[in-house]
Amino acid sequence: MNGYPSAAWIDRAAGAVAGDAALQQLRPPEPFVIQQTVGTATEVDDAPSLVWHVAFGPDGVHLRGGRPAHADVTFACDLETARSIHNGEQSAQGAFMAGHLRVGGDINALLAHQDLLASLSDALGAVRDVTGP
Secondary structure (H helix, E strand, C coil), X not given: CCCCCCXXXXXXXXXXXXXXXXXXXXXXXCCEEEEEEEECCCCCCCCCEEEEEEXXXXXXXXXXXXXXXXXXXXEEEEHHHHHHXXXXXXXXXXXXHCCCEEEEECHXXXXXXXXXXXXXXXXXXXXXXXXXX
């Protein structure tokens, strides 16, 4: 599967993040790591899933497949929700409010780093355009 989400998407997204000069200039005062888990069933903890993380730190921004040693914030949802958010059919906030997106970890850190997440979204725009469902 080459669409979102897939291992191929993670590879393309990692390249987009690494190649975005503006994103790579961001240096938060403290490292910040987010983890995304997308399951193939409603209960992502009990089903096969795809996991990746994004680390913002002193050496730049990196997107990698797999779980990090530590994540400040975690997101988890099923495949349908992930694709709906990815395709712009639903906002992450709407999915969260509807109970379709679980958020864990340090919510204050998430709020404090909204600018980093917006920059990440901008960097992934080209990947989003070529990796539909």
